[in-house]
Amino acid sequence: MNIKELTKGIFKENPVFVIVLGLCPVLGVSTQVSNAIGMSAGVLFVLLFSNIIISALRNIIPDSIHIPAYIVVIASLVRITEMLMHAFAPAVNAALGVYLPLIVVNCIILGRAEAFASKNTVMDSALDAIGMSIGFALGLTLIALIREVLGAGTITLFALGSFNGVIEVPWLVDNPFRVMSLAPGALLLMGFLKAFFDWKAMRKAG
């Protein structure tokens, strides 16, 4: 067990900004902060279990059929998550809508199975999954926060008691840069953030 496996995913090997994995959900669900949080929770659940199962089976699954085997495991996990959410957390299921089944094609899941879980112990794989999920959640939430504040002038969280879940940002709520909520805004912002993280990494490297 190596605690580094947990922390590396958060910044040094952040899946969104450094490895650039799983961009479709990052660009797709980042219109609202609440969607980003829900998606991150789904990814954490699926990634944790897929990494554990695949790591446990790593000596059983032969190399030549590892991709189909991983896909069966991942697809089943996603479907199980979807059914459980539909039955026991219908509000979250309704909020995530079509993005929940799309976790199955999220390359972070298959990427981590291939690059990490297939070669490491169950414990390390679980830590890797948690670290990568936190890194993914941070990246996704950061993009969603910037896009929603600029694009709609609001921050949508979850409704709790008397709080309806929506924080309005003064001025921006009346004058939103609507392009930020649309697809081009997501691509532009991703470009700027990637450039920023690359610049930081270059300065650090000297």
Add this chain to the structure above:
Amino acid sequence: MTKHIRFAFILLAICALSAAALAITNAITAPVIEIQEEENRLAALKAVSSGFEIGDQEDIAGNAHVTFVIRLLDGERIGGYILGLKGAGYGGEMAIVASYTTDGEILRVQLLSHSETPGLGKKAENEGYMDKYEGTGASEPVPTNKSMLSSGDAAAVSGSTVTFTAIAKALEAGSVYAKELGGK
């Protein structure tokens, strides 16, 4: 050769285990989901009934948009209809229930199920989204084009024109259908 058979067997075992896990989860969740959907349907019917008594459901086959009709009763008289409608949204089929007067005017609209994009087409679930359709269909036409909306409403559907048009087309077909029923 034996190697290939062994591989096939391993893959088969993984598939069989996955299928079993899915079957068990489905057996647990399916009844819960069914109860929820029935509750949602009844709640939606009640929400659009506009105070009328809800009659029996009659399924309609062979109409591109209308899936069922429920007569709204005001004592003995038919006060209007609830129509089950389907529209082709951006993410697939959308199920809508809407109530109409006997002259085809839209009273209330509710979105029952859909797979629209969060942040864009999914806004159709928001309160107030259906306001732009309600009250149209008889003296005013149903707004099926963005140019028929006020500038505020048009801005609100920007980025989700497909969703807006799909709901409008379904509602318009429902209005035509309600007129054809002609108070019967």
